[in-house]
Amino acid sequence: MARPILYLDISRLLRRYEHFGGPTGVDRVDIQYAEWLTRQTLFEGIAVTRSRRGLLALSAQTFATVLATLNRRWGRDVPPGFGREGRNLLHYGTERTVQRLARWRLLSGATAPNPAGRPSLYLNVSHEGLDVPQNYAGLPGAKVALVHDVLPLTHPEYDTRRTTLLHGRRVAAIAAHMDHVIANSAATVDELRAITPAAKFGTTVAHLGPSLAAPAAPAPAQRPTFVHLSSINRRKNLGLLLHIWREMAADGVAPHLAIIGRRGNDNTALELIDRCDALADHVTVHGAVNDSEAAAIVASARGLLTPSFAEGFGLPIVEAHHMGVPVIASDLAVHREVGGAAAIYCAPTDGPAWRRAILSMATDDAAHAARVAAIVPPPTWQSHLETVEAALLPLAR
Template sequence: MDTVVRLADGILANSEATMAALRPYLARSGRDPQLRVAHLGTEDMAPRPARVDERPYFVCVGTIEPRKNHLLLLHLWRALSEERGAAAIPRLILIGRRGWENEQVVDMLERCPALKDCVEERSGLPDTEVQALVAGARALLLPSFAEGYGMPVTEALMLRVPVVCSDLPALREAGGAVPTFLDPLDGPAWRAAVDDLTAADSAIAAGQRARLAGWTPFRWDQHIAILLDLLHSLAA
């Protein structure tokens, strides 16, 4: 970021939240590059058959790294499994490769008996398989501590899949008023949301479906238009 602040004549940020995090660097530098915010685009997805699975499941999409807070979900699923039995609870599917500094998460995934039959890791999947997995899920769960924007949120909503995510400015930019926003440390609230969404008559799912009517995703043509405006302004 020091290099960006020192050299850039124009900066394009993926969210207002990202730009807000950058502004203190700019203030200290004394430089005044041109700034624009352009959310990442989401396009209509070609219909894909959702996975046919009698056992409900939830998905979490993203690299397995500390800021994504997978530990909250793993502790939640361990508690559910120990209380009710692994076969009696929905599955959790983690979509994404393993990242770094994940000793606790990896230790739970590889050595916790209670997670063996209810938590799965999937990595290296083609986009079509990820889309099918998300489309068939009861909800996308994203308990992150920090995000720059939140593409999984917008893509899940495009598939009309409920989203439960951390109450972060960037995720509110991505999902508007549609998702259910929770504190990433509030374990009981996440558990209550999972229990609600597991039920066929989920109140959370019904509420989000109603709010979707007022949500408009940001499109790639809008993103490119903002980028071109910045480039033309710099060239003038």
């Protein structure tokens, strides 16, 4: 009996293939699924992408070319890149033109997907193109989307108006056309259901696995070091930590703070980083480093700090717990879901509580050891994908 067909939408990966960007967190999820499609045996896996001609099915050779190119660019020892950030404008423009032509050549022989009466389903794990349902709504099989978050709708103050409008169209299309939603957390399901109370889709919760590989022998830090692992955006609330660090530095009790992630839209945090002399001896900004460097910094840290105002999941907690590093996190439902009893939770606006928790973790070896011992190893990508496979197979029709 022929296997059902699984159409995996890799439109975002094709865009990254052309534009040299990433990897972001969503990119990492996208490529995990793309790699899985090549390994799994339950379905005949076919990569598809949106285009001006509608949805197109890629040949196995084209799909392999895209994956090989992105894996080379996104290797563990290659720093992430975003647009022309830090790059010569002429060289960047030339690269864009060359890659646009390469993408055009890749798609020149692609044709519309045709299941020919066989059971099939469509899967989108990146949000890309969900706002244009005419690309996929006509497919005969079930439609499934992985929803990372609905934050542009629940917390629009942290995004642009354009992003909020776009995500609103995506969520409306999910409610109208999706048969099933895979969510990275139960908290995401609750928020999605609250926004789309009349929607009929089923849901499966599958926590994401870690992206960083723990180093074999982490080098111990010379002084107690805490790490913030995220882009410097307003929602991430890094400014809270920097103000606390300035106070601790004035009191002579500041541990070290390592900041990993690209510069974003949190101008307050960026001004403190760039212009506050009191932080210079206590805060190191590493920027968007490669995965090997990020893993080495996290693994040697006394603790990871994530004071976000809102999250759809909480991947930094997973990365830290994967390496046996305890966490202090903002008191969000999703953080408690992901971090469990091992983490310490503080309100994202309670500076004194954060300071007490940081200094206790920095100086109290017994309390630190107890937090480490309480860590439950997070799910792996293998367990995530096994959960997804079990949800997808009954949907093929």
